[in-house]
Amino acid sequence: xxxxxxxxxxxxxxxxxxxxxxAVSMREIxxxxxxxxxxxxxxxxxxxxLYIAAVEYLYEGQTTDxxxxxxxxxxxxxxxxxxxxxxxxxxxxxxxxxxxxxxxxLDGDQKRLKLLADGVFPEIHEFLVGLMAQLAPHxxxxxxxxDLTGLIFHHLEARKLSAQLDTGRPKHQKLPYLADHIVALLxxxxxxQ
Amino acid sequence: xxxxxxxxxxxxxxxxxxxxxxAVSMREIxxxxxxxxxxxxxxxxxxxxLYIAAVEYLYEGQTTDxxxxxxxxxxxxxxxxxxxxxxxxxxxxxxxxxxxxxxxxLDGDQKRLKLLADGVFPEIHEFLVGLMAQLAPHxxxxxxxxDLTGLIFHHLEARKLSAQLDTGRPKHQKLPYLADHIVALLxxxxxxQ
DNA sequence: GTCTATACGTAGATAGAC
DNA sequence: GTCTATCTACGTATAGAC
Numbered sequence: 124x125x126x127x128x129x130x131x132x133x134x135x136x137x138x139x140x141x142x143x144x145x146a147v148s149m150r151e152i153x154x155x156x157x158x159x160x161x162x163x164x165x166x167x168x169x170x171x172x173l174y175i176a177a178v179e180y181l182y183e184g185q186t187t188d189x190x191x192x193x194x195x196x197x198x199x200x201x202x203x204x205x206x207x208x209x210x211x212x213x214x215x216x217x218x219x220x221x222x223x224x225x226x227x228x229l230d231g232d233q234k235r236l237k238l239l240a241d242g243v244f245p246e247i248h249e250f251l252v253g254l255m256a257q258l259a260p261h262x263x264x265x266x267x268x269x270d271l272t273g274l275i276f277h278h279l280e281a282r283k284l285s286a287q288l289d290t291g292r293p294k295h296q297k298l299p300y301l302a303d304h305i306v307a308l309l310x311x312x313x314x315x316q
Numbered sequence: 317x318x319x320x321x322x323x324x325x326x327x328x329x330x331x332x333x334x335x336x337x338x339a340v341s342m343r344e345i346x347x348x349x350x351x352x353x354x355x356x357x358x359x360x361x362x363x364x365x366l367y368i369a370a371v372e373y374l375y376e377g378q379t380t381d382x383x384x385x386x387x388x389x390x391x392x393x394x395x396x397x398x399x400x401x402x403x404x405x406x407x408x409x410x411x412x413x414x415x416x417x418x419x420x421x422l423d424g425d426q427k428r429l430k431l432l433a434d435g436v437f438p439e440i441h442e443f444l445v446g447l448m449a450q451l452a453p454h455x456x457x458x459x460x461x462x463d464l465t466g467l468i469f470h471h472l473e474a475r476k477l478s479a480q481l482d483t484g485r486p487k488h489q490k491l492p493y494l495a496d497h498i499v500a501l502l503x504x505x506x507x508x509q
Numbered sequence: 510g511t512c513t514a515t516a517c518g519t520a521g522a523t524a525g526a527c
Numbered sequence: 528g529t530c531t532a533t534c535t536a537c538g539t540a541t542a543g544a545c
Binding site: 318320351352354355358359 | 528529530531532
């Protein structure tokens with residue numbers, strides 16, 4: 124891929140993730156990429172095409188990260204602990220992906236959700252289904268994936284809100300503390316200490 | 317409150333929840349409210365003020381729903397089951413609130429998050445903390461609230477995505493099935509059948 | 510492949526009549 | 528309290544030179 128095109132995809136992904144499709148202008152993207160606004164149209168037919176391409180670009184980087192996550196091998200419960208911990212650190216770092224995920228849930232049409240479902244979910248799904256089949260053959264593994272992604276993404280994104288709550292504590296922002304909490308919940312529920 | 321003002325808040329909340337702040341124009345809101353665009357400025361100083369007022373209007377209706385949720389009294393585990401089930405049906409119906417919640421997590425500034433934290437969270441938090449204190453005195457109740465809201469909101473909002481997944485099943489869209497799954501997970505985790 | 514210049518629509522907001 | 532008319536700014540997108 125040409126360097127200008129790559130640069131455009133990078134800055135577009137960053138801006139779109141941070142502020143959303145409508146709140147980012149082509150002029151702003153071009154400025155961040157170091158070219159003029161008109162020049163974008165040499166690389167992408169319109170704003171929507173650039174958005175789609177930027178999101179796909181973001182998904183690509185994501186699947187490779189997830190594949191490397193799946194390479195670990197240990198006993199099931201330790202595996203879960205490592206997985207939760209690594210998912211937390213991964214999506215803490217990859218805030219762009221996390222935010223685009225939420226934005227697509229809210230505003231994505233059928234076509235764009237299909238992109239997400241086919242482009243990035245299979246990797247993590249296959250890995251987690253394998254893990255859950257070991258841990259909990261009696262549970263619905265598809266829902267377990269949504270449980271886990273929901274818990275992790277929500278905890279990470281809700282930290283800003285958590286900080287505003289009277290009951291918010293500094294430890295609630297710390298990833299290891301979050302990881303321990305989530306693993307304990309997933310393994311034992313509330314019934315067993 | 318004047319009927320026109322109330323009407324404006326209602327349609328504004330609906331449109332902002334569905335499509336987001338930037339994607340909704342003052343002209344569109346005025347059209348839905350049956351007045352002209354200029355007339356809005358008699359009631360609200362600008363678009364942002366209308367947005368804030370609409371969100372607060374949405375929060376108000378929400379707290380009363382949550383208070384009625386809290387009135388139930390049974391043994392702790394049955395209480396959890398009823399609570400999860402009612403939260404699912406409540407926020408399935410109140411999609412506007414659910415979507416605004418996600419939008420505020422993504423785009424809300426400190427002031428707007430404070431509005432959410434002080435305006436609606438205390439009600440549900442107090443109720444759930446009481447429930448969790450009975451169920452799981454050893455767990456972090458603040459995180460438990462975020463667990464529960466994350467699970468419920470994410471499952472509801474992810475149904476569109478779930479439908480696109482190869483592994484998506486019709487039963488995954490059904491609230492009672494979701495409720496049973498979430499309750500089982502919260503009570504037992506994956507360790508115990 | 511990138512530039513300058515510009516067309517064209519639509520946005521938020523205001524002025525002033527009724 | 529709502530209207531019509533209008534201002535001004537900014538958005539996407541295109542035309543054509545280099």
